[in-house]
Amino acid sequence: MKKINVTIWNEFRHEKENPAVREIYPDGIHTALKNGLAADDLEIRCAWLDQPGNGLPPEILENTDVLIWWGHRAHHEVDDETVKNVHDRILAGMGLIVLHSGHFAKIFQRCTGTSCTLKWREAGERTILWNLAPDHPITRGIGDYFELAHEEMYGEKFDIPEDGKVIFASWFEGGNVFRSGVTFERGRGRIFYFQPGHETYRNYYDRNVLLVIGNAIRWAAPELIQAPQAPGYPPLHEINQL
Ligand code: ZN
Numbered sequence: 001m002k003k004i005n006v007t008i009w010n011e012f013r014h015e016k017e018n019p020a021v022r023e024i025y026p027d028g029i030h031t032a033l034k035n036g037l038a039a040d041d042l043e044i045r046c047a048w049l050d051q052p053g054n055g056l057p058p059e060i061l062e063n064t065d066v067l068i069w070w071g072h073r074a075h076h077e078v079d080d081e082t083v084k085n086v087h088d089r090i091l092a093g094m095g096l097i098v099l100h101s102g103h104f105a106k107i108f109q110r111c112t113g114t115s116c117t118l119k120w121r122e123a124g125e126r127t128i129l130w131n132l133a134p135d136h137p138i139t140r141g142i143g144d145y146f147e148l149a150h151e152e153m154y155g156e157k158f159d160i161p162e163d164g165k166v167i168f169a170s171w172f173e174g175g176n177v178f179r180s181g182v183t184f185e186r187g188r189g190r191i192f193y194f195q196p197g198h199e200t201y202r203n204y205y206d207r208n209v210l211l212v213i214g215n216a217i218r219w220a221a222p223e224l225i226q227a228p229q230a231p232g233y234p235p236l237h238e239i240n241q242l
Contacts, residue, residue, distance in 0.1 A: 003043040004221045007064040008033050009055060011071040012048035014199045021199045029070050029197070029204060036210040042217065049074055054082040061085055065225070066095035066217045069102045070197065076106075083107050091187030092227040095220025097213060100197035103158075108193065111186050112160050118178070119155035124201070125173035127151045129180055129208075133167045137219040138181065138192065138212060146208040152198035154178045160193070168212075170195060181212070183219075187228060190220040 010030035014021040025032050030046040037044060047055030049071070061067075067086065071078070083106045090096050090111065098108045103116045130145045155176030161184070168181030180195035194212060196203045203209050 001041060003041055004217060005063050005065045006037070006042050006044045006068065006217055007060060008044060008046045008068045009070070010046065010048050011074050012050065013074055014072065024200065024202055025204070029199065032204045033068065033213070036204060037214050037217070039214065049077060054078055056082050056086060058085065061089050064089070064094060065222055066097065066220050068097045068099065068213070069105055069107065070099045071105050072101040072199070075104050078106055080106070083110060087111065088227065090189035090191070093188035093222035093225035095189060095217070095222060096191045097216050097220060098191065098193045100195060103193065111184065111191055114161055115159045118158045119176060121153040121174060122198070123153065123174060124150040125153055127173070128171045129168045130171070132169055133165070136167055138167050138183070138215045140215050141211050142208060148196060148203055148206060148209070150201045151196055151203060152201070154180070154195050188222065188224070188226070192216040192220060
């Protein structure tokens with residue numbers, strides 16, 4: 001069985017600087033995800049911002065089928081060259097799963113072409129994620145909905161392009177609603193944005209959250225990774241010019 005090469009990229013700053021976050025994710029959000037997603041068909045490695053090349057030098061990207069992205073306060077520290085290399089790899093076929101505050105990551109804004117702004121409120125409120133695409137591979141094993149006891153509110157309007165296919169829509173206890181799971185296709189690459197995962201809540205240990213991310217990995221895994229070509233092209237038949 002050919003394994004899917006997954007790279008979990010984490011900014012990895014909150015866990016080092018905030019004891020409340022470190023208590024929940026002592027080895028980083030990436031490690032919690034790696035442990036929770038472990039499966040025979042996945043080869044998972046982790047990378048983070050403060051490593052050389054932002055953790056994503058060419059030799060890592062060239063061995064990545066699906067990239068998972070968690071960032072928040074240091075989006076601007078990701079080099080433009082890294083963003084370009086990741087973008088090129090997506091257009092060639094690599095999958096991208098953008099989590100939570102990654103909505104403001106340079107790479108997600110580049111892929112969507114929009115500001116990705118939204119409303120937010122950190123009040124630990126209850127949320128229900130409604131499954132709007134029960135036949136989609138990303139929702140396999142998820143029923144009509146699932147709940148999280150505490151999550152940061154992200155609310156509409158979420159400034160993303162209209163070609164996004166909405167997989168989940170969330171209701172928050174304080175009244176807001178949000179397109180909390182959305183897919184895009186860019187070049188050969190498949191992209192999934194998924195809302196849960198604020199750093200002070202425990203939602204990357206949640207069974208349903210992990211199930212959705214795992215499903216998204218398999219959905220986004222490419223059959224083929226090949227950079228788009230722009231060849232000069234010979235005519236099929238002789239062209240008779242007058
Ligand atoms: Zn957050």
